[in-house]
Amino acid sequence: MRIPTHSRWRRLAALSGAALIAFVSGVPGALAAPTPTPPPFIDANGVHLFVPPGASLDTDQQLEAASSQLLQSPMGRRLVAARMRFGVRPGNVSVEWFDFSWLQGEKPFPGFQVDAFHNDMLNALRAANSAFDIKGEYSIAAKSVDYADNKQIYAELGAKQAGKLLEVSTSNVFQGTHSEQIPLDRIRAAGPLSLQRMSKGISDAAAKSLTESILAKSSVGLASENSPCLNKCDKQTQDFQRRLAIAHYGKGGSPDSKASVAASQNVMGKAAPKLRREMSRKSEQERREAVGLKPDCDTGVAGRSGEGGGGRGVVMAAALRRQAPCSSEGGSSSGGLAEALASQDTGGIDFSTLEMRYLSDNPGSGGLQYSFSAKAAAPGLQQDIDAGLDLLTTSIEDLRAWLVLEPTKFWVNLNPNEPGRIVDADLGQTNAGRALLEADLQMKRTEGKLLDPETDFGARYWKALSGPSGKGCYSSRLWIVPGDVQVREEGGSLYILKASLAVNAKAEHIAGLPQSCDPDPESDARNERLEQTTVVPKVVEAVNTAPEYAPLRRAFLARIVAQWIRKRHQEGHPTSFDKLIDSGDLGPAKLQGDWRPRQVFDDYVHSIESGEFTYKQTTEEGDTVVTSTMVFGGVDFSKLNTNPVSAEQMNSLYPRLPQTVKASKDHPASAPDGSIWLGETAASPGSSLWSRTSDAVGDFAASRTGVMVMLVVALVVVTFGIRSGSGRKRQPS
Structure with a gap:
């Protein structure tokens, strides 16, 4: 789907506003309104x-008036x-x-x-x-x-x-x-x-x-x-x-309902850009003040007419190049990542599949270089560019979290009898911790759907589990761990060739719950083997391929990169991340919304109590048989083993990958396997540089220059700084 150029940049500009909306109400004060004027009509x-039945909105002035009145409330x-x-x-x-x-x-x-x-x-x-x-x-x-x-x-x-x-x-x-x-x-x-x-x-x-x-x-x-x-x-x-x-909607399918939908869409089409511009101006001013830019500073870059959007890119370029805040000298990147995002058709790439697969760290010489792999977009795919940009930043925030926290903290646990041991307190403040917790709950639901006796697979499973009695109950611990990880290291560069996740299963029981079973060692051993050989492979497939586990897979890739950086640091190689490792300074990786780990735990307990994992089926004799399963466990990334791959093996399994990654730093590059690689480069930062750009990461520019510069700066800004509490407000799942 091709998007007109002006729409592309409006959507890119919208990120600065959309990123502020952690929930409907956005940042405290961002939706502050004057004393409301009541709508003129009550049905x-x-x-x-705001639009009485039969009212005409034929002119732009009428739409403008209705949208302005809507925003007064x-x-x-x-x-x-x-x-x-x-x-x-x-x-x-x-x-x-x-x-x-x-x-x-x-x-x-x-x-x-x-x-x-x-x-x-x-x-x-x-x-x-x-x-x-x-x-x-x-x-x-x-x-x-x-x-x-x-x-x-x-x-x-x-x-x-x-x-x-x-x-x-x-x-x-x-x-x-x-x-x-x-x-x-x-x-x-x-x-x-x-x-x-x-x-x-x-x-x-x-x-x-x-x-x-x-x-x-x-x-x-x-x-x-x-x-x-x-x-x-x-x-x-x-x-x-x-x-x-x-x-007024009226009766569904009536002319009134169609007119109502058209009117609301037209009014909303006017009101949403107004609110977005208002929020953008507010955040722009706050960010300017944070980087030392005067309110009346002339940036020298033309913004969008009437939207106050100019200058963000120049401020970031000034920070990147240590220029004076009001310098009119811009800067841009021509890397593959920026080029794809700036393309009218998003470069034919499905941004929901972006994964960080390459990092080169040579402080003092080549600086930082990184590349994401992605799949080609399917015909007719409609993408959310804001979500794509957010995904990139989230991957980098995950990298920071894995670097600043000790690996012993990299676990989550959903056990209904352990509400005080859901996740490490520090990890629970990050997107990485959230990804692990939500994936853990999702895994339980994945297995629950597989075991539904109304499906062919579920019916066969319960028949094997229950035996002649037709009744079955099984409780197990199911947890996600690193699987087969293959990497290629070349000096200061890392290629992640394979990063699969594995799932372990073990029969265990929790007393006092509705789905509890009487322990039977012989039955447990048999049922454990049944689960491991029939159910676990399907769960593993979902964890490694299903879209609902994509945040977990991206967090896992960042975990692999972080371990490689740690390893180089421990071996005495200088890295751009030395001061961050085990510092505990979450900085921009710290979630700023109102999400809390307990929400996932409570959701899990609610699922158990509401019988989400309990099934009823009727036998041929007309009896109702209740079968239930209880799964608990977690995700454990505390231990990670990687398998090194030689240059010959990499070339055999992934032909011309180094050449593809190198080319991706200039433009989107396609690999023989059909994947598309998008790269960028950035200089290693100095401490004084990042102290002035604490709020930049969540505010993408409206201008082409600003977008390009922000993409270059994103990895470094998020990874290295700024101060604790400067992260973006995260939209909830």
């Missing part, structure tokens, strides 16, 4: 509309930010707010805890989609919103300052569950479980009824692109105390 359902601004977050997709976006603080004075039963209920609902809203029986494809994100940094939204919703709002944004696709219903359905599923954990005496029916009562009184706000549709979700959402939408 029969009490929904405030704090709820409307959150809605626009949600659309920016979820991107262009054929469905509706909505944002909802819940406030459970009123329960502080009206506890429904002894032992009820408002904070615990709030946190349980937050975890349920953040859980994987597979944990809920909700029709259709959708995306969802949730967070707690405190009063201090969100006064405008509290005022518009009429929420109490002493409370704590729960904010959730959702994007669905057409023909699926309505976006407004999805958070409600999740709370209805999770609420009774939370209440029953607090009070063992409450019945299922009472817990469901109480959840409905709490939900009705706690639904304080709903913002939607299209107002809740008639005959579908209007009754479901009528309890929200304040509702607004861009346009």
